[in-house]
Structures are given as structure tokens and as C-alpha cells.
Amino acid sequence: MQPPIDERVRSFLLSLSRALGTRIENVLDLYLYVSPETVRIVEIVERGGKIAGLRLAVRSRKKPDVWYYVAVGEYGAKCTCEGNTIGGKICRHIIIGVITWNMISLIKRGEDIDPTKLTWLSQGEREI
Numbered sequence: 001m002q003p004p005i006d007e008r009v010r011s012f013l014l015s016l017s018r019a020l021g022t023r024i025e026n027v028l029d030l031y032l033y034v035s036p037e038t039v040r041i042v043e044i045v046e047r048g049g050k051i052a053g054l055r056l057a058v059r060s061r062k063k064p065d066v067w068y069y070v071a072v073g074e075y076g077a078k079c080t081c082e083g084n085t086i087g088g089k090i091c092r093h094i095i096i097g098v099i100t101w102n103m104i105s106l107i108k109r110g111e112d113i114d115p116t117k118l119t120w121l122s123q124g125e126r127e128i
Helices: 005-020 024-033 092-109
Strands: 039-047 050-059 067-073 076-079
Touching: 005 024, 005 092, 024 092, 039 067, 039 092, 050 092, 067 092, 076 092
Parallel strands: none
Antiparallel strands: 039 050, 050 067, 067 076
């Protein structure tokens, strides 16, 4: 029997925090930012009966009329924000993408994303 979804989400967020090497408060802040007004799912990528990644649009916190486009998947992530395109950093929009990816996978397939298997998460600088 699977643990309740709230317990699985909590476990995922803690695992994500460890994979990023950041405080859980930073990850929770991004988790709480996600809403229909701030994140729009553009495409869900499914392969082999599982969700392999997704594309989404994330509204900028500082410039509410600006949206950044993000793609996250098993082998990497990309965002249109300056921190990622110019600096190559793992930006907050990418982390929001991973959080959204996990939620969609939980709801649609009943499967968690394992952040420790996303080796690209621990590489390079972070901007969160």
C-alpha cells in the first residue's frame, strides 16, 4: 500500500532539497508559488508508460507580465530566463518545473520522480 499523497510530496520535496544542496524553505517557497496563475503546462512528454518530462511557462516574480518557458526531463533542463540561458544556472523556474513534473506524475501515474537520478540537478550553480 502506498503512503498518502501528502506524505509522498513531503518526501519528494525533502529529497529535492538534498539533491539541490539547499534549505527546504527555499524549495517550499517554490512549491507554494505554483498555481494556475503562475504556471501553465504546455506539454507533457510520455514515454514507455511514464512521464518523461514536461514543458511549461512560469510567470516571473519580479516582472508579472513576463513568462519564462521551461523544459525539464530525465537528461536535462532548459529555461529562457537570463540566469539559465546566459549563466547556465539551475534557475527557480527549472526547480518549479521539476516540482510540477513530480505532481503530474503522482496524479496521473501514481509515480514519484527521484531527484537523485536527475544528475543534472547537482551540476553547476543554482539561482534559488
